[in-house]
Structures are given as C-alpha cells and as structure tokens.
Amino acid sequence: GDSVTQMEGPVTLSEEAFLTINCTYTATGYPSLFWYVQYPGEGLQLLLKATKADDKGSNKGFEATYRKETTSFHLEKGSVQVSDSAVYFCALSDLVGSEKLVFGKGTKLTVNP
Amino acid sequence: GAGVSQTPSNKVTEKGKYVELRCDPISGHTALYWYRQSLGQGPEFLIYFQGTGAADDSGLPNDRFFAVRPEGSVSTLKIQRTERGDSAVYLCASSLIGQGDGELFFGEGSRLTVL
Numbered sequence: 711g712d713s714v715t716q717m718e719g720p721v722t723l724s725e726e727a728f729l730t731i732n733c734t735y736t737a738t739g740y741p742s743l744f745w746y747v748q749y750p751g752e753g754l755q756l757l758l759k760a761t762k763a764d765d766k767g768s769n770k771g772f773e774a775t776y777r778k779e780t781t782s783f784h785l786e787k788g789s790v791q792v793s794d795s796a797v798y799f800c801a802l803s804d805l806v807g808s809e810k811l812v813f814g815k816g817t818k819l820t821v822n823p
Numbered sequence: 824g825a826g827v828s829q830t831p832s833n834k835v836t837e838k839g840k841y842v843e844l845r846c847d848p849i850s851g852h853t854a855l856y857w858y859r860q861s862l863g864q865g866p867e868f869l870i871y872f873q874g875t876g877a878a879d880d881s882g883l884p885n886d887r888f889f890a891v892r893p894e895g896s897v898s899t900l901k902i903q904r905t906e907r908g909d910s911a912v913y914l915c916a917s918s919l920i921g922q923g924d925g926e927l928f929f930g931e932g933s934r935l936t937v938l
Contacts, residue, residue: 714865753827753929754866754914799865809856809918809927810879813865 716814733800741802743783827930846915
C-alpha cells in the first residue's frame with residue numbers, strides 16, 4: 711500500500727539556519743503530496759501542496775518540489791525562525807477528489823534564538 | 824464556531840468501558856474525517872463521511888469502533904469495550920465537498936487514555 715517516510719527527528723536549529731526535512735513516498739498511482747504542520751497547542755494545518763510532478767508548493771518561506779523520479783517531496787526553508795518550531799508531517803493522497811491522506815510519522819523541529 | 828471543535832479534549836477511562844468522542848466541523852463543510860494518532864506516529868485514517876453517510880470506513884480497526892453523523896454535521900466516534908491499545912489522540916477534520924485538494928481542517932484532537 712501507499713506509504714510516506716520522512717526523516718526522523720527531532721531537529722534542532724539556530725535561528726536563520728537552513729532547513730531540510732526529507733520525505734519520500736511509495737504509491738501505486740500519481741499522488742498529490744502535502745506538508746502539514748502542527749504548532750504547539752494547535753491542530754494540524756496545511757502548509758503547502760503539489761499535485762503533479764515538478765510542481766513546487768510554497769508558503770511562509772517554505773518550499774517543496776514534487777520529484778517523481780526520486781519519489782520525493784523534501785521540505786526546505788532558507789532561514790528558519792523561532793516561530794517555525796513545530797511538528798511537520800509529509801502526506802500523500804492517492805484518490806482524486808478525496809482527502810484520505812497517508813501521513814509520515816512527523817518531524818519535530820525546534821528553532822533556538 | 825470558526826474551526827473544528829472536538830470534545831472532550833481529554834478522556835481517561837478504564838479498560839472495557841464505552842467511550843464517545845464528538846466532533847463539530849466547520850459550518851458548511853460536508854466532508855468529515857476521523858484519524859487516529861498514536862504516540863510517535865502520524866495520523867492514520869479511520870473513516871470518512873460525505874454528508875450523513877460513511878463513504879469509506881476502511882480504516883476502522885475492528886467492530887468495536889463505530890462512527891455516526893446523523894444530520895450531516897456533528898459526528899460521534901464510539902468505541903466499545905475499550906482496550907489499552909486504543910489509547911491515542913483521535914483527530915477530526917472537515918473539508919468542502921468535492922474540493923479534493925487535500926486541505927483538511929483539523930481540530931485539536933481528543934486524547935484518550937485507557938487504563
């Protein structure tokens with residue numbers, strides 16, 4: 711079945727450092743790919759998405775590019791802030807018209823001032 | 824309310840007891856999902872409602888788990904004869920019908936602890 715593998719955390723960075731969180735997937739079809747973020751004390755929320763190969767999703771300075779050849783969707787940010795401290799989840803949806811998502815285990819990011 | 828509301832936020836029960844968890848989705852959202860998140864894991868799909876009917880319940884782990892959405896809005900997840908392995912955070916999410924673009928709006932979850 712479909713699955714998502716993301717780098718294990720926790721990840722601890724200093725403010726203004728470069729961030730990469732790796733995500734790879736296995737899917738039978740051509741899935742849509744997502745990054746969700748969970749800030750402390752809040753519910754999960756969509757950070758960015760890409761629906762086809764070579765698409766780049768971006769939001770709040772974060773970017774991820776849908777790489778079909780490497781089945782990857784790595785999350786990057788050039789300069790992290792303390793407010794980016796959260797748990798980040800990579801996810802996929804293999805069904806058109808559905809939000810039935812398969813999630814990775816999550817990566818906890820802590821950014822220190 | 825403005826967002827997805829889940830109650831209770833925390834529930835502690837004893838093994839063998841019956842539990843109900845409630846979800847109030849965003850007004851106007853006809854699709855409603857339940858996910859379960861165990862410690863150190865990502866959310867796992869349980870069941871999906873489109874309106875009042877369960878469109879996909881393939882994620883329910885066994886027949887002790889049941890969910891309803893009688894009027895197409897509020898949903899209740901019901902767990903019978905709870906077991907310690909049911910301890911997890913139960914997440915509810917909603918979305919607009921037919922959007923299919925992966926944007927789910929999640930509640931903060933109900934943390935269930937079975938002693």
